[in-house]
Amino acid sequence: MLTIGQLEVKYGSQTALKIEDPISFKKGERIGIIGSNGAGKSTLIKAVLGLVPYRGRIITQLKPEQMAVHMQFNGYVTTMPVRYIMETILGTKIAKNKELQELISFFDFESCLSKRFNALSGGQKQKFTIILVMFQKAGLTFYDEVTSGLDFETRQKLTEMLSQWYRDKDDTLVVISHYYEELEQLADKLLILDKGRVVDFGRKNELFERYCGRVVIIMENSGKNKELSKGFPVLKSPEHLLAISCKSKEQEREMLMILTENNVNFKRSNSDIEMMFMNARERFYAQ
Structure with missing residues (x-):
């Protein structure tokens, strides 16, 4: 559907x-783009849409009208009811368009x-704005x-x-968000960017295993917990947390037994995007 290769934006x-x-977005995929401020996330969208000059190749069979975008900031006329703004932009009357009525009802927007x-x-x-985008x-x-x-x-x-809304549809979605829980729900694949460079791109479960292991055990970063987890591989994590990587079921079982016997509260995760992002970036710059 879309292939990006040797792309540079200045x-x-x-x-x-x-x-x-090269990076390819395929039909029906749900792709999340994650990165710190200035990582190049919005710049990538603008390049694909032809809104900024670039060097390189963006290959797609899609026509401009087959791509839609919800930008972070939007401005609309404020002197008239949104009904008329919606009808003017979409070129149709709400009363005569069942698909538009369905979208309005789905988002409880009638009032x-x-x-x-x-x-x-x-x-x-x-x-x-989402209704305007989806209607396309x-x-x-x-x-x-x-x-x-x-x-x-x-x-x-x-x-x-x-x-x-998108659960049973074969549309391709690209979602930029700094909220990890959103990407957990909306994305199957992740494109990790940092300072304008690609850190990695792949399916969430594969990236998690690559950078975090089979399972991560997360607990308070305390002297007691550091002592209890001595000998286990420690991941990069927010300073107030201690994250232990478990590469196998046996390693996980051993860690959980120690924590349970010592009455330690912990969280077990096999899909923590924040932890994945932090450790992918750490390894990228260590290479």
């Missing part, structure tokens, strides 16, 4: 993004149609920080709605 003399080995855009809450504004029924859709600035409960509900 802003002045600064390289914002450099992709050396917002008569409001002006600046009277909508943060979550309602995001729903409005594009083969490839980009979501850039779709829940940025929203409270936890609203983010969670919106993420669940997105996951449910």
Whole structure:
């Protein structure tokens, strides 16, 4: 569907993004792009859409109208009800379009149609833009920080709605987010970027095993827990946590027995994206 190779984007003399080995997005995939601020995430989307100049190759059979994007910041007219903004942008009347009615109903947006855009809450504004994007029924859709600035409960509900809507569809989604729990729900593959470079790209479970092991045991970073886990491989983690990599069932069983016998609270994970990201980046710069 889309292949990116030997791509370079510069802003002045600064390289914002450099992709050396080819990356392919295939039909029906759910791809999450993760990285710190300035990693090149939004720059990648802009290059694919032709919004910034670049050197290299972006190969796709998709036409521009077969790609849709939800950008992090959007501006709409604030002097009229959003019903008319929606109908003007989409070129159809809500009353005459069942597909649009279905989207509006799915996102519980009916009561917002008569409001002006600046009277909508943060979550309602995001729903409005998502409806506009989804209605295009594009083969490839980009979501850039779709829940940025929203409270936890609203983010969670919106993420669940997105996951449910696309569950049985073969659209390809590319989701940029700094919320790890969103990528857990929405992405099957991860593209890890840092400082404009590709750290790694692959399926979540494969990347987790590559950088974290079979299972990670996470506990408080205390002197007692460091002593109890002595001899086990320690992963890079937030400073207040101690993360132990277990490469096998036997190693996991031994670690859990020690912690249980010593009444230590812990968390077991085989899909922690934050831990995966931290250790992938650590290994990338250690090479």
